[in-house]
Amino acid sequence: MSSSLLHPPSHLPPATALRHSQQAPSVLQNYPGAITTSILQSVFSASETQELWTVYENLLLSCLRTGDDESAHQCLGRLVNRFGDNNQRVMALTGLLKEATAPDNAALDLVLQEYNQILQENPSNIPIAKRRAALLRAMGRISEAVNSLNSLLDMSPTDAEAWAELADLYLAQGLYSQAIFAQEEVLILQPNAWNIHARLGEMFLMAARTSDAPKRLTEALKRFCRSVELCDNYLRGYYGLKLTTQQLLSEASLRASKQTEPQEWPIPASSTLRNLDEVATEKLAEIIRRNSAGETDWQGYDEAEISAARQLLDSHSAARSR
Structure with missing residues (x-):
């Protein structure tokens, strides 16, 4: 059995999820469908481990991603047999399976009604509250999804995922x-997560297009710097760092603007920005080169991100050659 089946498939590349779902028939055949509570019968059956149920759950999710609904139903059935259909995690997986196999919006409305009923009986059912918010978003009911998440966070304010x-x-x-x-x-709850720092940097970078550009660009710069400090080979961090330094270097008015609030992080000098831009350029080039060469420790990057980084460097080189 693949060790990657112990990791949530939502974080796996599509090819890996497909490989997992292709393993479903053999996994379901070779591993038990239920664990007996009888001491005598348990002597002759496979032992129960936490890993076994993790495999069933992750296999279920991979099968849903690839459209193998039959195997997904079998995985869910084994989880229901073991933990019961009132287990909150199992209830959420049951709802997810219904969402994935719903033929139309009317069927999705029925699933949403089931979520509402469950939450009416037990408002603290966090897995179902999350599924409800996700379903509302998928149905395009964004304002309701926002309200649902805010209600969830009132109950569980330390839920980073929410x-x-x-x-x-x-x-x-x-x-x-x-x-x-x-x-x-999220960052307060996960202060050393480099992807969260980079995501916050991206938000500041986008927000700088609308208003308060000097402050937001400098905040973006700080977040991208922290993300690559925490993860030396993080492509998105270096990509954002280069975009930010280029914007700051190209806007003389921003560099010359006065900082009105004493607590604001000051805009670095042009020499510092050029040094950061050079570091980002060199690192992006290294990531692209070593990934393309197939080096073992430099795989796993998203192909779209590699392509975007290559385009960014190409455009930078074209601009310098003019």
Whole structure:
């Protein structure tokens, strides 16, 4: 059995998720469908481990991603047999399976009604509250999804996943200040997560196009610098760092602007910005080169991100050659 089946498939590349779903028939055949509670029978059956149920859950999710609904139903059935259909995590997986196999919006409305009923009986069912918010978003009912997440966070204010989802919803609506606030809450809960620093930097970078550009660009610069400090080979961090330094270097008015608030992080000198731009350029080039060469420790990057980084460097080289 692949060890990657112990990791959530939502974080796996599509090819890996497909490989997992292709393993489903053999996994379901070779591993038990239920664990007996009888001491005598347990002597002759496979032993129960936490890893086994993790595999079933992750296999279920991979099968849903690839359209193998039959195997997904079998995985869910085994989880229900073991933990019962009142287990909150199992209830959420059941709802997810219903969402994935719903033929139309009317069927999705029925799933949403089931979520509402469950939450009416037990408002503290966090997995179902998250599924409800996700379903509302998928149905395009964004304002309701935002309200749902805010209600969830009233109950569980330390839920980083919910804060991140809320930040993404605000960002999709162009509500940059609210998105930044929600993402900063994620950062408080996960201060050493380099991807969260970079995501916050991206929000500041986008927000700089609308207002308060000097402050927001310098904040973006700080977040991208922190992300690559925490992860030396983080492509998105270096990509954002280069975009930010280029904007700051190209806007003389920003560099010359006065900082009106004493607590603001001052805009670095042009020499510092050029040095940061050079570091980002060199690192992006190294990542692209070593990834393209197939070096073992330099794989796993998203192909679209590699392509975007290559285009950024090409455009930078073209601009310098003019």
